[in-house]
């Protein structure tokens with residue numbers, strides 16, 4: 001699907017970074033990332049997972065790709081020792097069998113062709129190496145944007161939320177991994193918690209134009225935007241902090 005990720009790194013950080021930064025450690029642990037190996041971060045964004053990989057393995061052992069120019073530039077600045085390239089999962093600019101761990105955190109649902117993307121991730125992974133991916137449980141109502149999309153669908157029942165996207169429902173990542181030829185497949189659910197001090201701090205990132213939710217808000221006129229904001233507020237605590245629990249399906253598989 002075509003969504004907006006040509007946004008400032010800082011905007012991404014305020015929107016999805018609040019969740020993807022804490023998710024990265026859990027995801028790397030589930031994938032079994034250990035020092036002394038090489039890893040590729042596919043769809044690195046602004047480097048939430050790259051950071052975790054660098055901490056565990058050292059910058060020289062880590063490569064990262066993303067199709068967004070803005071994110072590639074931001075990740076290069078943030079991690080000068082990491083090999084960061086502009087590319088897509090479906091056409092990775094690496095030879096075969098280079099990496100021990102090839103990981104895609106919150107990316108499969110944005111790939112034009114998820115099976116082709118996972119297949120190319122397997123191609124660049126050494127035999128017996130690990131391919132791993134995770135996607136928010138949008139279909140199960142446990143993603144970080146569940147309240148937002150509930151409010152949207154209350155007001156606009158024909159809107160497209162993210163529940164139909166690849167990997168966003170139970171078992172679907174496993175199906176995609178099988179189709180991509182991976183074996184010894186295991187899945188789990190990873191959960192993170194984030195606290196916003198106020199409703200405004202929760203709402204404001206939706207207005208920054210990041211991802212499908214940001215695209216949706218950008219497409220509303222002022223009146224409908226206010227209506228959506230008010231509907232979201234009615235679904236959240238009226239006072240005090242907003243605590244969000246967000247869960248992602250995570251799957252690992254090994255290359256034959």
Ligand SMILES: C[S@@+](CC[C@H](N)C(=O)[O-])C[C@H]1O[C@@H](n2cnc3c(N)ncnc32)[C@H](O)[C@@H]1O
Nearest residue numbers: 005020043044045048068088089105106110111
């Ligand atoms: C939700 S962000 C996740 C970024 C980062 N992995 C994180 O956890 O914060 C989705 C990322 O996938 C990237 N992306 C979209 N389509 C892609 C594709 N076909 N191959 C690789 N990355 C893609 C976007 O540019 C964006 O950086």
